[in-house]
Amino acid sequence: MKKVIQERKDIAFYIKMNPLKMHPKAYDKAKTIVCEKKLSLLEDAFENKQLPAPKCKTSVVDDNMKLAGKLGITGAPAIIMPDGRLIQGYVDAKTLKELVDKK
8 A cells, every 4th residue: 555655645545443353452452553543553563563452432343343244354454445346355556456447
């Protein structure tokens, strides 16, 4: 995503935290990221760094998980394109830009 937004200022990503149940620490990490609203914490999580415990009460992560279930999203990453297409799994920057441009 970083590479895409560096190259294309017309593309934005809206990140919804959807921790997978197979990763036992992911839920608390997701809540911490939502509570603190810091992109740096998301990057730390991807680098498997220790994150502080969540400091707020929020249902956002649970709501995201419910929405993902309704939409049939079973893994991460998952990208919903502007036209509603669902792309599940890793996509390189070049392909992602091509998918955005494909209408």
